[in-house]
Amino acid sequence: MNTSSSSVCSLEEYINAAPDPQLSASESKLLVTLLSEEDQYQYNQLLNIVLPDDIQHLLHQISLLLHLSSSAIWMATILLKKLLIEEHSLDLLIILACVTLSSKYQDSSSQPIDYELLAHCCQIENIQHIHDAETDLLELFSYDITALTPDHFFTYLSNLDNDCKHLVGQVQSLLSQIISLPYETSKFIHTYPCSIVVLSLICMNTTHTFAIEHIKSFLAHKKDSSYYLNQLLHCTAQFHTVLSS
Numbered sequence: 211m212n213t214s215s216s217s218v219c220s221l222e223e224y225i226n227a228a229p230d231p232q233l234s235a236s237e238s239k240l241l242v243t244l245l246s247e248e249d250q251y252q253y254n255q256l257l258n259i260v261l262p263d264d265i266q267h268l269l270h271q272i273s274l275l276l277h278l279s280s281s282a283i284w285m286a287t288i289l290l291k292k293l294l295i296e297e298h299s300l301d302l303l304i305i306l307a308c309v310t311l312s313s314k315y316q317d318s319s320s321q322p323i324d325y326e327l328l329a330h331c332c333q334i335e336n337i338q339h340i341h342d343a344e345t346d347l348l349e350l351f352s353y354d355i356t357a358l359t360p361d362h363f364f365t366y367l368s369n370l371d372n373d374c375k376h377l378v379g380q381v382q383s384l385l386s387q388i389i390s391l392p393y394e395t396s397k398f399i400h401t402y403p404c405s406i407v408v409l410s411l412i413c414m415n416t417t418h419t420f421a422i423e424h425i426k427s428f429l430a431h432k433k434d435s436s437y438y439l440n441q442l443l444h445c446t447a448q449f450h451t452v453l454s455s
Contacts, residue, residue, distance in 0.1 A: 244362055245431040248403040253358070257401055259291040263393075265300060270393040272309050275331055276323060280386045281361040285312035287400050288357040289347075298350070302332060307343035311355060360385060363408040367424070381411040388452060395452055402445045406438070410446040414453075 247253060261269070269290070273283045289308040293300060310323050325337040334340060348355065361382075368378040385407070389396050399407055405428055413421040425442065432438040 240366055241427070242431050244358065244366065245405060245428060247358055248405060249433045253403070255295065256288060256291045257403065259294055260397075260401075261287065261290055261294070265290065265305060266393045266397055268302075268305060269309065272306070272328070272332075274390065276309070276313065276328065277321065278309070278313055279317050279321070280382070280389045281359040282309075282313045282316040282321075283389055284359040284361075284400070284404075285316055285355075285357045288359075289351075289355060292351075303334070303339055303343035304347065306332060306334070306340050307347045310340060311344055311347060312357075315355060316359070316361070358404055360404045360408050363405050367408070367412070377412070377416055381408070381415055384411055384415065388449070391452070395455075398445075398448050402441060406441050406445050409442055410449050413442075413446055414449060 269283070269286060272278070278286075286308045289312060290300060290305065293304065293308075298304070306328065310325070310328070313321060313323055325340060328334070329337045329340065364378045364382055368375040389399065402410075409421075409425060409428060412424060425439075429435040429438060
């Protein structure tokens with residue numbers, strides 16, 4: 211998708227905020243809050259839902275078309291799973307609305323949505339149909355479309371110190387590459403909690419000591435640390451398989 215030169219200039223003028231250690235300090239309880247959300251029944255119910263192959267394929271194609279971030283794709287997947295749990299039909303417009311709303315929510319400052327391109331490729335006669343579906347979807351969710359994504363944990367880790375911030379940048383890029391792979395290869399990611407995905411990638415891209423330190427800090431706040439550790443090992447093994455193939 212083409213971006214105007216004026217938009218590029220305005221993006222370049224953004225000031226990159228320095229890491230804020232207070233966001234990741236033990237007193238902030240941020241990590242505890244994020245990890246406790248993963249222990250909720252509703253969250254684990256979503257992990258057990260698998261989107262139909264045709265919907266996963268369509269979501270993957272749209273993400274490539276619009277150059278969506280990994281967090282936007284993650285959020286769209288969660289919204290679609292929520293609709294399945296509530297037994298709502300997933301027609302094309304609803305799927306597109308999940309994607310566009312997720313992109314607005316996650317990528318609003320960096321990636322404007324090309325509605326014309328999206329409508330053309332999906333054979334939608336009028337982009338207003340997509341906007342109407344967005345409104346319907348917001349009303350259906352009572353305007354609460356928040357979703358826990360790996361970026362929440364990336365933000366936590368990047369605020370620990372500059373070394374973590376550099377590592378997180380590398381890992382985020384790797385996650386984006388993996389999610390952009392054919393959905394048959396990458397769909398396993400959405401069966402794991404966000405923190406497991408983040409920790410797995412951290413373990414694969416840093417020293418053993420550094421990884422163990424963060425694994426311990428995460429395990430300390432989980433209800434079932436043994437099960438969590440097993441998930442981490444399985445997820446890491448699957449990442450290794452994907453990246454070595």
